[in-house]
Amino acid sequence: MDLQKWQEQLLAKNRLVEDWLEEVLPGPELEPGRLHEAMLYSLFAGGKRLRPALVLGAVEAVGGEVQAALPAAAALEMIHTYSLIHDDLPAMDNDDYRRGKPTNHKVFGEATAILAGDALLTLAFELLAAHLPGAGVSPEIALRVIREIAEAAGTQGMIGGQMADMEAQGQQVNGEQLEKIHRRKTGALFRAAVRVGGLIGGATPEQLAALSHYAEQLGLAFQITDDILDITGDPAKMGKDKNSDLKNCKATYPSLYGLEQARIMAEKAVTAAITALGIFGAKAEFLKETALFLLKREQ
Amino acid sequence: MDLQKWQEQLLAKNRLVEDWLEEVLPGPELEPGRLHEAMLYSLFAGGKRLRPALVLGAVEAVGGEVQAALPAAAALEMIHTYSLIHDDLPAMDNDDYRRGKPTNHKVFGEATAILAGDALLTLAFELLAAHLPGAGVSPEIALRVIREIAEAAGTQGMIGGQMADMEAQGQQVNGEQLEKIHRRKTGALFRAAVRVGGLIGGATPEQLAALSHYAEQLGLAFQITDDILDITGDPAKMGKDKNSDLKNCKATYPSLYGLEQARIMAEKAVTAAITALGIFGAKAEFLKETALFLLKREQ
Numbered sequence: 001m002d003l004q005k006w007q008e009q010l011l012a013k014n015r016l017v018e019d020w021l022e023e024v025l026p027g028p029e030l031e032p033g034r035l036h037e038a039m040l041y042s043l044f045a046g047g048k049r050l051r052p053a054l055v056l057g058a059v060e061a062v063g064g065e066v067q068a069a070l071p072a073a074a075a076l077e078m079i080h081t082y083s084l085i086h087d088d089l090p091a092m093d094n095d096d097y098r099r100g101k102p103t104n105h106k107v108f109g110e111a112t113a114i115l116a117g118d119a120l121l122t123l124a125f126e127l128l129a130a131h132l133p134g135a136g137v138s139p140e141i142a143l144r145v146i147r148e149i150a151e152a153a154g155t156q157g158m159i160g161g162q163m164a165d166m167e168a169q170g171q172q173v174n175g176e177q178l179e180k181i182h183r184r185k186t187g188a189l190f191r192a193a194v195r196v197g198g199l200i201g202g203a204t205p206e207q208l209a210a211l212s213h214y215a216e217q218l219g220l221a222f223q224i225t226d227d228i229l230d231i232t233g234d235p236a237k238m239g240k241d242k243n244s245d246l247k248n249c250k251a252t253y254p255s256l257y258g259l260e261q262a263r264i265m266a267e268k269a270v271t272a273a274i275t276a277l278g279i280f281g282a283k284a285e286f287l288k289e290t291a292l293f294l295l296k297r298e299q
Numbered sequence: 300m301d302l303q304k305w306q307e308q309l310l311a312k313n314r315l316v317e318d319w320l321e322e323v324l325p326g327p328e329l330e331p332g333r334l335h336e337a338m339l340y341s342l343f344a345g346g347k348r349l350r351p352a353l354v355l356g357a358v359e360a361v362g363g364e365v366q367a368a369l370p371a372a373a374a375l376e377m378i379h380t381y382s383l384i385h386d387d388l389p390a391m392d393n394d395d396y397r398r399g400k401p402t403n404h405k406v407f408g409e410a411t412a413i414l415a416g417d418a419l420l421t422l423a424f425e426l427l428a429a430h431l432p433g434a435g436v437s438p439e440i441a442l443r444v445i446r447e448i449a450e451a452a453g454t455q456g457m458i459g460g461q462m463a464d465m466e467a468q469g470q471q472v473n474g475e476q477l478e479k480i481h482r483r484k485t486g487a488l489f490r491a492a493v494r495v496g497g498l499i500g501g502a503t504p505e506q507l508a509a510l511s512h513y514a515e516q517l518g519l520a521f522q523i524t525d526d527i528l529d530i531t532g533d534p535a536k537m538g539k540d541k542n543s544d545l546k547n548c549k550a551t552y553p554s555l556y557g558l559e560q561a562r563i564m565a566e567k568a569v570t571a572a573i574t575a576l577g578i579f580g581a582k583a584e585f586l587k588e589t590a591l592f593l594l595k596r597e598q
Contacts, residue, residue, distance in 0.1 A: 039454075091409035112465075126446060
């Protein structure tokens with residue numbers, strides 16, 4: 001599979017998730033209209049939607065039904081989106097642009113942006129509880145999925161990582177601390193995406209362990225390449241300014257290890273991620289190509 | 300039951316919920332410590348904990364096991380607490396004091412307050428998914444409870460009401476619009492509290508309908524008496540300034556109907572709430588006294 005074929009598969013997965021979202025989401029015609037508008041603005045702001053694609057890729061790897069995992073895929077994208085809205089707020093990273101568009105609070109104001117983030121997080125859990133069972137997932141697995149996602153999004157996962165990242169700004173951070181921050185801030189949601197895909201698809205414990213290992217290495221590679229792009233990337237393709245980490249006094253893999261070493265670390269993580277997929281054979285093709293994409297990404 | 304006896308029962312219920320929370324909550328010794336500290340600061344800031352008490356009161360009314368409902372009771376208090384933290388933010392109501400203590404962002408800063416709110420909301424769903432089944436609730440009912448709580452906290456409930464309340468500031472609002480705002484902003488979570496208590500306790504559809512009707516009238520009475528207290532209350536007892544609604548140009552029941560008429564409306568709502576409890580007999584004593592308390596409340 002080449003990069004173009006992978007991108008086509010990613011788009012096909014995106015379409016499945018977006019069609020599902022459009023079916024179940026409240027539109028701006030439903031009160032309070034401006035709040036729904038703000039939620040949809042960020043949810044459809046042109047993200048790559050890697051997390052939902054990972055959910056569906058993991059279902060495929062274990063030979064499960066993609067349809068059954070759409071509520072979980074959508075929920076993870078909503079949680080990722082809410083975290084971006086809140087992270088961009090003036091009191092947090094104070095970003096004016098995201099994916100080339102004005103950030104949520106720039107368009108709708110701070111108060112609405114806070115509520116839109118809260119509402120996306122809340123709606124994610126509502127959709128999981130309401131639609132997982134109807135999609136053919138047993139109530140026991142549905143509860144386990146909700147728990148995995150909540151844990152990954154909470155203080156031992158994404159929110160905790162964001163807090164640690166904030167606290168580390170302007171501080172001396174070593175490699176171990178940097179990895180710990182990102183394992184929670186970015187890695188936890190990747191891990192949950194792949195794991196809940198596996199759980200919904202009926203993964204064995206061995207398969208679930210392999211998926212977890214894949215996701216951990218993928219998360220690491222994602223963060224390293226994200227840091228590299230912040231220095232070397234094309235702002236037009238990324239839709240945001242370069243060197244934002246430097247401006248925010250954030251430690252990064254290139255700042256700690258140098259650009260060349262960081263590239264080698266990313267390659268190693270991608271290789272480890274792909275190795276973990278061995279037991280799935282060709283059914284894990286999409287997950288494998290997703291890892292390889294990270295080494296070529298331009299946004 | 301007189302007011303004192305009701306307060307003792309409320310305290311006993313609070314203790315059950317707080318003991319359970321202390322068992323399952325991450326402490327400030329767990330990283331990130333400051334984030335957990337911020338969450339606990341607001342969660343243990345001396346609220347009346349009416350919502351969890353309503354959950355437990357509803358379980359009693361239908362003859363169920365109080366123990367099974369503790370995760371739901373705790374989750375509702377966490378969601379209520381997160382909403383207060385976010386509502387108090389400078390971009391929202393910009394309040395410096397809450398229950399006589401500095402608000403969360405005044406103590407921990409805005410960024411941490413935003414994350415602490417996010418984390419309490421997320422943790423509420425984690426605890427529901429993790430602990431409801433262990434507490435003896437069937438997976439099917441657990442999912443229904445999660446869905447009811449998420450719906451009540453979302454854009455058709457609490458968050459939607461907060462948004463509508465913000466949009467109505469400084470606008471002419473009529474009685475119908477005011478009731479609609481509060482039915483969502485405050486009423487939805489009261490309704491969910493009583494309903495999930497009923498669901499967990501094994502309520503029949505008829506019992507669930509009666510509990511819903513009780514909760515709707517209780518929510519209305521709560522809001523009217525809240526508005527009245529904002530004018531007539533003792534700031535020392537309330538732990539916040541008087542006339543904050545006036546300052547924020549908010550429409551209230553007294554401002555629309557006059558103080559005397561608002562009092563009559565509160566009494567009518569309390570009577571209707573108590574009437575709805577008829578089918579439960581003496582088992583609904585706590586719910587009944589909770590409604591009567593609203594007419595005597597000083598905070």
